[in-house]
Amino acid sequence: MRAEVITVGDELITGLVVDSNSAYLGRRLTELGFRVVRMTSVGDGPEEIRIALQQVSSDVAVVTGGLGPTPDDRTKEVFAEVVGRRLVLDEEVLEGIRKRFAHRGMEMPRSNVRQATVPEGSQVLPNRWGTAPGLHVKADGRHFFLLPGVPREMRGIFEESVVPILRKLSGRAINFVLLRTTGISESALCEKLSDLDLDKVAFLPGLEGVDVRVMWEEGEDPTQLIEEIRRRAGQFVYAEGEEGMEEVVGRLLKRRGWRIATAESCTGGLVGHRITEVPGSSDYFERGVVAYSNRAKVELLGVPEELIRRHGAVSPQVAKAMAEGVRERTGVEVGLGVTGIAGPTGGTPEKPVGLVYIGVATPEEVRVKEFRFVGERSQIKFRASQAALDMVRRAVS
């Protein structure tokens, strides 16, 4: 079945906001077995909305935005006109909106009454995250879903109310698995898998690494393919599903009952920031030191001045000393040290921008690795943080 997405809002077509709703819906519709044929964004003007709605040619159209209480929210009115339905007041919806305001000790502004009108024959999709409900309307043999534009509300209603309807419509149960890899390039990964049937496989490269997505329909059995990919990608696979590297590392540390302390130079605090993005990370993250200056490396981590003088601050020796220093001074099980040249200046022919050394010290061993990252400053910082967390993952698991 064919599907399309229409997003409404002046902020989208004037580029004030990047349209994340379209990408989200495109991905979910694909996963639900629909062929997404197009996405359209139009401004708040009724004429533009009308044309976009009239040009719908798919079995399913998901329309987001323009359901708010202000006069420039016109999606519902234009839609009712295009499909030839009257707008009627839905008492239940009105009561719901009133209650939301009452809950916050406020009276409902009159302008919100408009949000309680629905095209005749609509199925109301409850909005537990805001005031404008979603709507499901069957018209001209097509299924229209009207959803608010606020991403949190849109996603909430979509997952809770739209997905069950779409599953029935699609009749195809599409499943997928995500194998997340890091430390290996897309081409090297492709090469490892080149003799496999990759029809159902997508490679999604990003700053975190390359995600491998395997999709299959009900009745197909991808177990062998997935197993084979997993086997060949080996230690490069850090997660299955949507889990991020920081969550994986947190889970492994918890399982082992180990705590970690970080000593960062070129990443400037990014590793600590990422570790603490995970709720409950205070259970295993004891402290971090951002030793940006050489003096800080000496004072806070006990890196010998002589070592810095002889090998330079960006060296395997200093990465190792940072990892060991922060581990010993803190008394935790895992110490991490990161030192490198994030650029754009500070590089030399021997030590170019992107050169990073990472050390990990555990009760079992100390490992140091050299990396050469490409990209701009913030990309190099992020890639270094990902490699650092990956080394922790390997050392702890």
Next chain:
Amino acid sequence: MRAEVITVGDELITGLVVDSNSAYLGRRLTELGFRVVRMTSVGDGPEEIRIALQQVSSDVAVVTGGLGPTPDDRTKEVFAEVVGRRLVLDEEVLEGIRKRFAHRGMEMPRSNVRQATVPEGSQVLPNRWGTAPGLHVKADGRHFFLLPGVPREMRGIFEESVVPILRKLSGRAINFVLLRTTGISESALCEKLSDLDLDKVAFLPGLEGVDVRVMWEEGEDPTQLIEEIRRRAGQFVYAEGEEGMEEVVGRLLKRRGWRIATAESCTGGLVGHRITEVPGSSDYFERGVVAYSNRAKVELLGVPEELIRRHGAVSPQVAKAMAEGVRERTGVEVGLGVTGIAGPTGGTPEKPVGLVYIGVATPEEVRVKEFRFVGERSQIKFRASQAALDMVRRAVS
């Protein structure tokens, strides 16, 4: 004049990639004085591309993607068919592609010859960032611009070759100014400005704060309006233009010849990470401490245990002690302390999730402020980092 954007690629409509090209082009076309009426994304299939091209109804259409050397890149072929032009080989383009490969010591693959064909009557727009050139074709009274989908190449060709053509077409010279504010809500800011003529003003709220954009056409004089907004928004304005808070803070520190050291708890290293996103930040960022545990606060910052016991780790007293501690121990001019509850757990009725105390110590004074941020963990962390940098900005300037 009306303009529209068409982006081509299966990766867009299946949501593997968020379409940043559309937002970029929407913003730039608006700034160049065009009324953007719609944006369309379609897959790589020729039928979908054809329909999208046939439905173009604007004076200008910018089409990106599908110009690569592989068989699924079909934009140019479909376009030539839709506007009834033959594809002809452009020797100059071919030579350029050949040279690019030669430069890397490679022979040009045969598949790249296709990239050197252009619809008859095209103006070739050089691509100094990749192989596929951009094309400008006048057909059916409209201007079509075909550009590669790789953002870097698209932006390069757009800025270098398309913008000069669009400026002439538009005839309107649109200017704009961005006033970036933080620490004030959109509604409070609107209220401060409510009696002004806000026709040319857009409020763009985001995690960093509320950006105020003033646009005007040649011949109009917005000086007074901008001055008045600047005056009323006062200290809430942290930047003009695209500059980020971390750059502003870096610039101010440099001007003053002051260095900074950070002591973070709930932000987990994010403040250090943001400071070090700026090239050259090693000139003024001496070190950072992520004192996640109470023990780290005592050991690394000299926060008295008694103070933590009496007031709790999340308290104005501890924020102050962290700022003073890191400043004194490091011997720099500015010390920053951040402590709070990022959630989702750890909150109490007296100290709810989102409560954050920030202290800034300078040679002149020590300031501590209480904040109550809303949102999820990572939003609270980011808002806290923004408020912390803003306090540094105010203390240093």
